[in-house]
Each structure stands twice: as C-alpha cells, then as structure tokens.
Amino acid sequence: MALRARLAVLYTSIVGGILLLLGVAVYASVSISLTSQVDNILNRTKDEIWPHIFFDAKGMLGVERVPALDLAPGLLFQIWGRQDDLIFSNVIQINLPFDNMGLNSSRQTFRDVYLNFATGSVHLRVLSVPLVLGESDRIVGVLQVATSLSVVDATQQALLMVLLVGVVVSMAIAGFAGWISTRQALAPLGDVTRVALQITRADDLSRRITYQGPPDDEVGQLINAFNQTLSRLENLFITQRRFLADVGHELRTPLTVIKGNVDLMRRMNILDEESMDSIESEVERLTRMVGDLLLLAQAESGKLPLNLQTVELDTLLFDAMQQMRVLTRNRLEMGLGEIDQVLVCGDPDRLKQVLVNLIGNAIKYTPTGGKVEVGLGKMGDRARLTVSDNGPGIPVEDMPHIFERFYRGEKSRTRQKDGKGYGLGLSIAYWIVRNHGGQIEVDSKPGQGTTFCVWLPLAQGDCSEIKIAEE
C-alpha cells in the first residue's frame, strides 16, 4: 500500500479508535446516571409506600389506599404475600410479579426485567423490598416498585445513534483530511523521485531539487541532504573525469616521444644514442608517475603501508636538505631557520618524500637569487615543520586546488619545461601527512613567497599505531 494511503488509514484508525473509546465512556456514564436517577425515584416511591403498609390483627399484610397514597403517574407497585399471593397491585392489568426472582430475595434488589404481553413487551426497572414482621426478622411478603424504562431506552438509543454517526462522520473527515494533508506533505518527495529519475536518465548531476516549504522541516532536511549528496557526487564525477583526462594527457606526451624515437631509429636503421637516452628518460618519467599514482591511491584510501618507527625529524630534515642542495645549482640560497630536536612516529622514507617534495617545489619555483628556508619546532604536542621561499607565491585562484591530483598552477604549466613535475607532488605530501595523523597548511602571498607548514603529532611512547585525525 502506498505511504499516503497507509498514513490516511492510520489517521482514520487513530481518530476512530479515540472516538470509539470516548463514545463508550459517554454511553456508559449516561446510562449509569439515568439508571441511578430511576433507582432514586423507585427508592423514594418505596419510602412513600412504606408507611402505608400494615399488618392486621391476624398478621395479614395490607396497605392503606388512596387518597393517602398518591403516586406519580408511571409508578407501579405490588405487594406479594409469602405464598406468592398478590395482596395489592396499583395496576389491574398485571397480576404477575414484576420481578419473579425478586420475590425470593432476602435483600433489597434492583433489576431490569422484560414483561411480555400479547401486545408486546415492556421494559421495567423493578425494586424488590422484602417485608419483615416485627423484631423476628420473618419475611412475610415483598414490595415491588417498578417503572417503565422506555424513556431511558429511547434516550440510550438516540445517544447511540448520535455517537455512531459522529464516529463514522469523524472517521470519514479524518481520512479525507489525512489524505489531503499527506498529499501536500509528500508532494516534495514526488519531486525528489522525479529529479532522481531524470538524473539517472539524463546522466545530469547538476540538477537540484527546489523546495518551497521551510528548509528545516523533515522534508526540507531530506531534500537538503539529497542535494548535498548530489553535489558531492557531481564533484566526484568531475574529479574522476578530470583525473582520467589528466592521466591520459600525462601518458600521451612520453609515449609520443618514445614512439617518435623508435620510428626514427627504425627508419634510420641504427641504435641512435640520443634517441635511446630520450626513450630511457621518458620511461623513467612514466615509471615514476605510475609509482606516484599507486602511492596516491593507497594513501587516499588510508591503506598506505607505513614502516612506523620513532623518527628524528631534525636528522631527516638535514638529510633531505643535503640531497636537495645540488638542485639549487647555486642559483639560490638555502638556509636553516630555527631547528629543534623533534621526535615523531612515522615512516622515515615517506616523511622524507614529503620534505623532498616541499623543498623541491620551493627550489623549482623560486627564481635565481631567491632564498629557501627550512625550520623545525614544537608547539604543544605537535611538531611544526616549515618550508618557506621568497618566490612568486601562489595565485589566489590556484590556492584551493594545489593539493589536488595533477593540479598545476597556470604559470607552472607554461614556465616549467623541465618535464619533471606533473602536479602530483603536493597531493602525495598531503596524503602522506594525513596518513601520519598530521596536517599540511600553506600560506602564500603572490609576489612575496610561500610557506608550507606541516604539523605532525610528537612521538609519545609506542609507535606501532598512528591515530589519523579527522578533518
């Protein structure tokens, strides 16, 4: 059954159930109150008759008659002797006891009875009172006072009708209102389904669902969450598409160079040394790129195998600087800022790769005569490693993207013809640092320089496990 129908049925049943309970309560309380009123009347009538009942000298029962006994119309009474003999009745038409069972009762009882006549039956409420002679407690007869319950029955029937009609009409109204209101409330869900289907059919993740209602109600929140999912999916698809295009592009260049050289050698039918060198360097470049991509894939999925141990970060930094110094070709100055002794938990090879990438970039992008400075210190329970340069800085529009795979700043793409970079260095650094439970930040002022800052948790005891910080 559709959700809408289910909700309408639920509303109707709840309203019906509540009204039914209410109806039963009203019916029962009205019936009890009417019956107790009748019982009061019967009791009062009994009290009226009581003083007029007497025993004659022979101990026979009797009752003084009119005018002393003037009962209200509709009130009937009988006096029965012990031998079930009718001693007195104020209705000549009825010579049977109003209530047969009441004749034998030793206590005062109220009972509902139906008296059947040829013309039909009469519903009576009967009060039976045993008549006791003197102090002996001997029951010598029974007084039965009765009145017709036709008015009470009619009232109960009318009430029952009103209640039943009320319940049915209220249920119908609740069902209809539920049906209409759920249609309004669930209409946006129809939009969600429609847009989801359109997205599937048209493969268009740029669509979003609009919602006219308040954004913080349940449907608004659902639509908001759905739109956020769409945005995320769209970003993922765009990234994936761009990644494929980037990989394709990066693979094509070296492959074209290799093919060109192989063709050349085949045509000339000689093993040209220069062509062989070129092929070798391109194959190296390809191997490096594939290796970097694999590393990145592992790091991004958090499955980067790390050979964890306590690492002296300052020693590692000196090693990396030593290794990178040759790259400066005395073109620029490379200096040390403040250096503390710092121990972190990590994989020394991977951490060195981070340093090499950051220092390498600083050297690569800083023009001749510039300066690259490296610093290391402690702040709280974290190590702070900085690589600064006074190069051209990173344009504001590039800043949000530099840690993305294959992202290369516009200037780097045009200026760097060395063919070494392909926009993976910072992504790798970012993910290695993340896998070590740290963060990497960048601060850059175009025209003044760039500072990369790596935060790593300081080593504290056992280095067998690293807790990766959530962003």
Ligand code: ADP
């Ligand atoms: P690649 O250096 O191979 O282009 P990276 O991922 O290492 O790739 O860097 C991404 C981009 O960030 C670079 O293309 C460059 O535009 C920018 N960048 C990185 N480091 C620096 C720096 N020290 N100074 C200026 N720009 C930088």
